[in-house]
């Protein structure tokens with residue numbers, strides 16, 4: 001549906017030039033929720049803005065549904081933009097217009113009839129759960145409600161693609177979850193291809209199917225969200241995932257621990273197997289669980305355990321290879 005081909009964006013300042021996006025290639029399929037994650041300054045906003053040409057690539061191409069749109073201008077550009085909705089971190093509502101008029105605005109610009117607008121806007125407000133706020137002004141709404149208006153407005157011209165620029169960064173945790181649920185529901189109901197940028201792996205974990213991890217203008221890793229969480233390959237991704245899974249131990253425990261400390265990740269059906277109790281029985285040693293959890297990502301289980309094994313070196317090696325055969329990864333931390 002969306003192909004980003006060798007896209008580079010270079011900003012010229014007075015004496016230097018700076019590559020905010022460097023030779024990025026991404027293929028986003030129809031109907032999926034594709035996340036782009038990275039820390040501040042990674043180039044996420046610049047990249048997402050190239051998809052509707054709010055930011056023109058310095059080089060490379062943007063393909064939408066098989067059309068190269070990179071050089072589009074005038075009517076062609078306006079038409080393609082109507083098929084791409086966008087929502088923003090700070091909602092970008094027009095404060096002098098009512099909720100109804102905010103949602104109607106893109107339809108007015110696109111030349112829709114009054115009848116079409118009168119029919120569509122209430123339906124959109126119902127979809128986002130704001131039917132009772134149709135005639136109020138944005139200043140009377142909460143952040144979550146403002147974002148719901150932003151979503152309804154982005155859908156006004158029935159786009160095929162929805163771009164979400166940090167849609168929940170200005171919201172509290174509960175409202176974030178409600179907005180992410182809504183985006184997921186809309187994606188399912190309308191089949192709209194959704195591309196979302198965020199600095200939070202939790203957002204990716206909650207709604208995305210695929211993810212690209214960006215650092216300093218480049219994509220360091222891309223794949224299904226489940227694969228990226230269970231086996232992150234790049235060091236930068238590993239750090240993001242470790243931080244999100246929150247498996248850090250207090251330094252006192254790390255200092256005092258005797259024997260070997262290992263991290264085991266197990267995925268798919270194996271997350272529900274009694275691998276650990278099997279290992280304890282097979283080798284007749286004590287294995288102490290210091291920390292662990294099973295997460296469900298894309299409805300598939302992903303287990304992560306921090307284990308402490310106190311046994312002879314030979315036995316520990318045997319246990320590690322036993323676990324390696326039965327789990328996604330085993331990492332030795334200590335000892």
Ligand SMILES: Nc1ncnc2c1ncn2[C@@H]1O[C@H](COP(=O)(O)OP(=O)(O)OP(=O)(O)O)[C@@H](O)[C@H]1O
Nearest residue numbers: 011018020038039040041042043044045046047199
């Ligand atoms: N118009 C511009 N002129 C010059 N530099 C720019 C411009 N826009 C962005 N940059 C720079 O490009 C880099 C990437 O910015 P961008 O906003 O795309 O990152 P980001 O990953 O979205 O970060 P954040 O979440 O903080 O917005 C930054 O170093 C930024 O200062």
